[in-house]
Amino acid sequence: MRNTGGERLDEAVASAAALLRTATDRDWERVRAGGLEWSCRTTAVHIAECFVGYASRLAGRVADGRLSFGISLEEGTGNEGVLRVVEATGGLLAAAVRATPRAVRAFHPAPFRSANREGFAAMGITEVLLHTHDIARGLGLVYEPPAEAVSYALTRIFPDVRPGPAPWPTLLWATGRGELPGRAPVTEWLWHNNLxxxxxxxxxxxxxxxxxxxxxxxxxxxxxxxxxxxxxxxxxxxxxxxxxxxxxxxxxxxxxxxxxxxxxxxxxxxxxxxxxxxxxxxxxxxxxxxxxxxxxxxxxxxxxxxxxxxxxxxxxxxxxxxxxxxxxxxxxxxxxxxxxxxxxxxxxxxxxxxx
Known part of the structure; x- marks a missing residue:
């Protein structure tokens, strides 16, 4: 089974950027992202923060805890600039996933304190897919990500989620963002990297x-x-x-x-x-x-x-x-x-x- 985490992450980031680029002329700071307390702009920056955090832990073989650094945008950075940062940091994580040996694990708290390259790829994919959905809801856009990227995340870090009729509605339901016929609403959720x-x-x-x-x-x-x-x-x-x-x-x-x-x-x-x-x-x-x-x-x-x-x-x-x-x-x-x-x-x- 080939390591396709980098490819699936690239697809997810490209699909997110393509949609959000149609609305860079909107005011992302004043609009809340879906059901979140964050603005659309804050949510987009959060995606980039997750990417760079995951990439640094994986590349640095960080065994415990977080690295003490973050990212900040220059004053005056517009929505297009934010998207470029998301694309660049997504590329960093994809490169780390491709370059990291199979057996390497790095720290992540949920739930067993570590993840391998597939886990970090799946977490990155989940972050960008879900938060692009949140931003799209706030901006009145419709987001339909690549099915293969969604399936990659579901089959790596959501092993307890029964597959639904289609991957994307299943992921939205599993993370409290949607409904599935015959299933109770989800109010709390957690992904599971392998033990x-x-x-x-x-x-x-x-x-x-x-x-x-x-x-x-x-x-x-x-x-x-x-x-x-x-x-x-x-x-x-x-x-x-x-x-x-x-x-x-x-x-x-x-x-x-x-x-x-x-x-x-x-x-x-x-x-x-x-x-x-x-x-x-x-x-x-x-x-x-x-x-x-x-x-x-x-x-x-x-x-x-x-x-x-x-x-x-x-x-x-x-x-x-x-x-x-x-x-x-x-x-x-x-x-x-x-x-x-x-x-x-x-x-x-x-x-x-x-x-």
């Missing part, structure tokens, strides 16, 4: 709906894989995750994680949950390794890491796993990770780990 957990030799990277969809149809999901690539279980798990997303049942931290080896940034397998915790606090977990990575303890290391994260949550009381009777390797992994066999028959063995 990442670390162990000694591995990084467990939460798989986005976009990556899952690519894996399910035979792609690489945006990862470089060890050996012969994803094993059958990973592709099946990705397909299940896509179905959960399409049905609106996916919860960001309860999906699938790619197991990426730190030393060479190669994905060696996947591990994940079958869904969020049940009412009794039990959650089922499964895993899969490429053949070339088996026998090195990666599955045990990842299972210990993901189990510890899950059991530290108040809504989880136990983890559950199933394995075929003949799969002794998987049974040894579960035993080393602290699981206890609680049931066995001719078809499967069941294991549990309690908090």
């Amino acid at each position: 990442v957990l670390g162990s000694d030799r591995l990084t467990l990277e939460g798989v986005t709906p976009a990556s899952a969809a690519d894996l399910a149809v035979g792609g690489d999901g945006g990862f470089t894989w060890a050996g012969d690539g994803p094993f059958e279980g990973t592709r099946e798990g990705a397909g299940i995750m896509v179905k959960q997303y399409e049905e609106g049942l996916l919860r960001p931290e309860w999906g699938m994680f790619a197991l990426v080896r730190r030393e060479d940034d190669l994905a060696v397998g996947s591990m994940g949950f079958h869904g969020p915790p049940a009412e009794d606090g039990r959650v089922e977990i499964g895993y899969d390794l490429v053949e070339a990575a088996r026998g090195h303890g990666f599955a045990t290391e990842a299972l210990r890491t993901l189990s510890a994260w899950a059991l530290a949550r108040e809504d989880v009381t136990s983890l559950f796993a199933r394995t075929e009777p003949g799969n002794t390797a998987s049974q040894r992994v579960l035993a080393r990770a602290g699981f206890t066999r609680v049931a066995a028959d001719e078809e499967e063995h069941a294991y549990e780990l309690r908090g």
